Amino acid sequence: xxxxxxxxxxxxxxxxxxxxxxxxxxxxxxxxxxxxxxxxxxxxxxxxxxxxxxxxxxxxxxxxxxxxxxxxxxxxxxxxxxxxxxxxxxxxxxxxxxxxxxxxxxxxxxxxxxxxxxxxxxxxxxxxxxxxxxxxxxxxxxxxxxxxxxxxxxxxxxxxxxxxxxxxxxxxxxxxxxxxxxxxxxxxxxxxxxxxxxxxxxxxxxxxxxxxxxxxxx
Numbered sequence: 118x119x120x121x122x123x124x125x126x127x128x129x130x131x132x133x134x135x136x137x138x139x140x141x142x143x144x145x146x147x148x149x150x151x152x153x154x155x156x157x158x159x160x161x162x163x164x165x166x167x168x169x170x171x172x173x174x175x176x177x178x179x180x181x182x183x184x185x186x187x188x189x190x191x192x193x194x195x196x197x198x199x200x201x202x203x204x205x206x207x208x209x210x211x212x213x214x215x216x217x218x219x220x221x222x223x224x225x226x227x228x229x230x231x232x233x234x235x236x237x238x239x240x241x242x243x244x245x246x247x248x249x250x251x252x253x254x255x256x257x258x259x260x261x262x263x264x265x266x267x268x269x270x271x272x273x274x275x276x277x278x279x280x281x282x283x284x285x286x287x288x289x290x291x292x293x294x295x296x297x298x299x300x301x302x303x304x305x306x307x308x309x310x311x312x313x314x315x316x317x318x319x320x321x322x323x324x325x326x327x328x329x330x331x332x333x334x335x
Contacts, residue, residue: 147174148171191269213226216250217246222238235292249275250293254272254315254318255319272318272319282300
């Protein structure tokens, strides 16, 4: 499991916050997924399917560009988003970490990708024999009060960086080949990717947690 024991123990209190938070009607409980990326929202909804006990809606929120360790960045983003939204929210943070470079680009992958694209990411490892990497997704949930505990749900997918292949519809997908597969993310169907991707694993961890809490509190 990718969430802490303390987070599990606090579940009933957090579900109470969810039910009473502003903007959540009794028959329409909602969680705001903080993103302005329509493709990312589509992926998350596809992974969740129809079994998630809350309606997920998207909202774009301007958040500061935090620096630091990935978990600290995720918590800070979730607290700030909750403060602005004044309700329950989920913030996603993604890292792409090259082992040869000590974990870089890490949480700053968005900026690397914008500047140099998938080909540039591949060229970053020119001269390095070690092309291994891992993708990590963290879904950070705040129950709505910035002072409350933030839950982190993580998914990690090991793999390697390759010369880009496949669809370029989604960020660095064409240059990441997950471990045990001959295809890059960009060459996979949506179903194949969701099954093994870092985002798929993180979203399913979040889904499992909330389904259990909903059952316990039904």
